[in-house]
Amino acid sequence: MDRWGITIPYFGQGLDRELVGELPSLGYTDAWSAEVSGNDGFTPLVLAAGWAPELRLGTAIVPVSTRGPGLLAMTAATLADLAPERFVLGIGASSPVIVERWNAGEFSKPYARTRDTLRFLRAALAGEKVTEKYETFEIKGFKLDQAPRVAPKIVLAALRPRMLRLAAAEADGAITNWLSPEDVRKVRAEIDEGTELIARLFVIVSEDADRVRALAKRMLAAYLTVPVYAAFHDWLGRGDVLRPMHEAWAANDRQAAVKAIPDEVVDQLIVHGDAATCRARIAEYVANGLNTPVLAPIPTGETPIAQIVRDLAPERA
Structure with a gap:
């Protein structure tokens, strides 16, 4: 199994420096953040970049409509320089609740806004000066003062064929969520084998x-x-x-x-199920075409979250 990711911070626990630092020795290759109404998507990764220099770091996801395109480019550039060739920027449309009710933004034309943001970020993170009228916004003369030495890969949150095909055609991968191992086959059928498919998998270690x-x-x-x-x-x-x-x-x-x-x-x-059953189930996702499982352990109070993270580690498989 090539990649085995974990969501940070862990549910019910803040960022644990010691446990993040332990992840590579446990066999985890990736740490991915989320951004809903808890931690923002970038700060945990900034900390993890120093605590565990071996990990690939990714946002899964940050919305394209809660930050301006320029600010999103600046933040991504900062992290890309902190973790060169290890940072993956995951972006997506998000939802009306997050964008409009919680962030006073506008949730309009989600496919087009995601596509336009992807195209802008490609240019901006490559160090280009961007003056462009996109379908959903217009940029006039934006240029990063310091473009990252290595532009980060960009992956898209994609749930259905149109966005999956955009991810395969213009991005470096697709992120999906809330699906079964059998569903992976249907999602994979929309994208070529060379496109990385990432999914957050919610895991409850309990019998x-x-x-x-x-x-x-x-x-x-x-x-x-x-x-x-x-x-x-x-x-x-x-x-x-x-x-x-x-x-x-x-x-x-x-x-x-x-x-x-x-x-x-x-x-x-x-x-x-128990940890062994959970690892076997995760392996089914991978066998059906998932490249990068990103585990999101949900605590029940039976076992400390740190122990769950250790028990789910791939080296124990």
């Missing part, structure tokens, strides 16, 4: 299936009712099985929406 399902259903209801994820799972073929959840959510009955999620959907989308 208490009832406890896992109760926890996971709350997470799934919150995510799969977001329009982009609803459309993704329609495309994957789960439209009918998830319809009762969507109907209850639309009626503002959150409790009923959670209960409407079938156990088999949890078992498809959440990696769970």
Whole structure:
């Protein structure tokens, strides 16, 4: 297995310098951040760049509509110089809640805005002076004072064919989320074998299936009712099985929406069981075409998160 990533900071725990520094010796190759309403996507990676110089570092993802294009280029350039040839910039459309409700931005033409931002960043991070009228914004005379010595790779959050094809054609990879090992085949069919496919996999190390399902259903209801994820799972073929959840959510009955999620959907989308079972399940994703699994361990209180990170390490597989 070529790559084995972990999400930092870990759920329920701040950045642990000692544990981040230990990741390479455990067999982890990558550390990827997220950006929703906790830590920002860049600061944890700045710290990890010094704590674990062997790790590849990536954002999965930062939205294209919560920062101006120039600021996004400046921030990416800073990290690219801190971790030359080790930083991967993951960008994506995000969602109306994050962009509009939480950041007072405008969630408009998500595909075009992502494509335009990708094209701008390619030019800006190469050190070019950019004056360009894109479909979704216009740039007049932007040039980085100090372009990175090595421009970072850029990967796109992509859930359905159009964005997946853009990632394959113009970016360096695609990032996906909330899918089963079997779903990987359908996603991979939209992109060529040379395109890196990255996915964050939510992992619950517990043999208490009832406890896992109760926890996971709350997470799934919150995510799969977001329009982009609803459309993704329609495309994957789960439209009918998830319809009762969507109907209850639309009626503002959150409790009923959670209960409407079938156990088999949890078992498809959440990696769970003891550590050995979880590692074997992750290997199924890789066998079906996933290049880079990025584990996101969810604690249940049974085991400290640091121990979970160690137990899931690939060297123990």
